[in-house]
Amino acid sequence: MTDEERTYEQAAARIEAIIRRLDSGETGLRETLDLVREGRELVEFCASELEAVGRGLEELELDALIARLEGPNT
């Protein structure tokens, strides 16, 4: 799953599932390391999502935005 297809809630749910699986104590070394690697990737993805909504409020006007989008064509 690429980052474009992935959503925050899917990633967060997967992280929870990974931690539950690790907590179960049933994982072998290979599976543990794979899960940890996957979990770290998901954490990075979630962190980037949170970062995207934490940089500061950006306010746009719809009319201005549309005008700007249509600008090059007109």
Place this chain on the structure above:
Amino acid sequence: MAESEDRSLWAAAARAEEAAALGEIGAAGEPDASTHDAGDGRPQGIEGSDLPGPFPVGAYALRLREGLRQRPRVQLFGEVVNFRDGGRAKVYFELRDAGGALPCSAWRDDWEALRLGPGSVGDGARVVVGGGPDYYPGSATSSPAFTFLVRTLRVAGEGDLLAQLDRLRKLLDAEGLFAPQKRLPRPSLPRTIGVVCGRGGKARDDILAGLRRRGWAGRLIWAHAPVQDRHAAPRIGAALRELAALPEVEVVVVARGGGSLADLFAFCDETLCRTVAMLRVPVVASIGHHTDRTLLDDVAAVSCSTPTHAAEAAVPLHCGEARAALSGAAERLRGEGRRAVVDRARALAVMTRAPAEHVARHRRTLHQQVRELRASARRRAAEEQALGARRLLVVARKADAAVLEHQRGADAIREAAGGLRRAGPAGVERRSRDLERLALALAAHDPERTLERGYALVEGPGGELVTGAAAARAAGRVRLRFHDGRVAVRVAAQRGRRPPLTDDGQQTLALDDLPTSPLRTTRKPAPPTTRPGPAPAPAPAEEKGP
């Protein structure tokens, strides 16, 4: 028909008022106003017009008010719309039905005298009013206003507007238009949010406050639209479509502050509701106060009571909490990864040490066993020693007893020997004599002695004794036993013939030729023995009879 009558009535009233105005103004001393120039500031009339005047507008307005006030008082019914009770001298509202509307007002004294319950008259209320038309002529600085001045009022029941709203709600529900928005996935952390609200309204501040509370600081796209007149619904619909057309917009908030039902009626527009139902992005609605429920609230994915809550619903995730949870998850993952390796490394180290420890453990066990063995051996030796000592004691005692017994035996033997010694010579002598006598008697009965005297014994082939002639003839071959050996002979039956020699050189004897008694042997021409064996020896030494 009624409309044409009404129109003619209005025309007649206007003419009467104009005539009255003309009369009054004319009575003021200006009968020919239309022909005079405006020396007093009054302009000339329109050339070619047959209408009276021109008259000052204020005077005409007053005449108009008087004319309206002279109209008969009536009762009207309709729905209250845009009710305004601002605490001023009058309350205002519109009375509407499907055919038209009238602006209405009532003096506060009259209104309070009606003793209507609080909230019993509001937008959508169906009422009957009593009163008549009135006109405020205005002034140089204030605008005129026409109103139906209400003197009495009775609440007739819930209005048609609400009934109409209810019908439309049921229709949209039956078409399933309340469901599509609720089926849309709502992102817990949208990066871009579209907002439709009135320009400069309080809703904007509330939405920003809600987003701040969530810790959200992404991109907001404001789409300002009128939110309460008849242009509102199409503009709101257009804004929603445009926002939904922007690919980065993940959720849209539609917000409007509180207001009367009539104010919020734009959000019950059927076209707007159908537009929202078909949008690709979820719409979070917050229209009016929590007691109001517009159709847009029903169609939207989520309906909230305030714009602040709508903003929070648009961002379900609390960003601050999510950051904390995420860092916690990252820490746990790091710990799990480290632990997975370190624990196993420790286990490996333990396993590496295990053989040496195993050997050491066995060595300790062995030493222990050796110690136990030695102790056990010592214990056993001591026990054996004690047992040996006991047995030795027993043996010693038995030896003592045996010595004693031996001494007794020796004494007895000595005693017996003494007795024997004493009885010995006499006994021996007597016994020798007896023995001698018995030997003599025995020798007298020995067959060998008889053979030595010249007798012979006849034996059959098996060594059995042949005691008669018949037995000898029956046997055919016999042996003669002499004191110095045996001779084999064959018994011949024919008389007078010399018996031939046997194969072994023995002679055949005819028994009939022999004297029956005493037995005599024939001479032996050949070796005397009939069978191999030891050489003949002196008879008593070779064969001895019993």
